Amino acid sequence: MKSAAMRGTGLGAISYENDRSVEAPECEIVSYSCSQGHQSVIPFSVEAEEIPLTWICRCGREAGAVTQVPKMASVTISEPRVQRTHWDMLLERRTIADLQELLNERLAVMRNQLAEAQRLSA
Numbered sequence: 001m002k003s004a005a006m007r008g009t010g011l012g013a014i015s016y017e018n019d020r021s022v023e024a025p026e027c028e029i030v031s032y033s034c035s036q037g038h039q040s041v042i043p044f045s046v047e048a049e050e051i052p053l054t055w056i057c058r059c060g061r062e063a064g065a066v067t068q069v070p071k072m073a074s075v076t077i078s079e080p081r082v083q084r085t086h087w088d089m090l091l092e093r094r095t096i097a098d099l100q101e102l103l104n105e106r107l108a109v110m111r112n113q114l115a116e117a118q119r120l121s122a
């Protein structure tokens with residue numbers, strides 16, 4: 001028992017906390033930065049199984065992790081990014097011309113299938 005720390009002083013005047021009497025919960029401090037440059041510093045318990053790579057900033061944007069800790073999900077960390085839509089991601093891989101071509105191909109396939117179905121049912 002650490003009874004010495006409780007002896008006779010006014011409440012709140014002096015802190016008896018020190019490294020020996022208080023075990024600080026161990027945690028990983030991770031900084032996140034959003035596209036607006038806001039920093040969020042989030043302490044995670046060491047018991048957390050995995051530390052997220054992104055955090056929702058106070059402004060509502062997605063913030064990317066700036067620091068890396070061993071338990072972090074093993075994905076390459078890029079610079080802070082804004083939330084992308086599926087359309088944005090599609091446009092990173094394909095040009096509009098590519099998409100037009102793919103659409104035409106698919107339409108041709110579907111027209112052939114439709115024609116085939118009509119031929120069979122005739």
Ligand SMILES: [Zn+2]
Nearest residue numbers: 034038057059
């Ligand atoms: Zn922000």
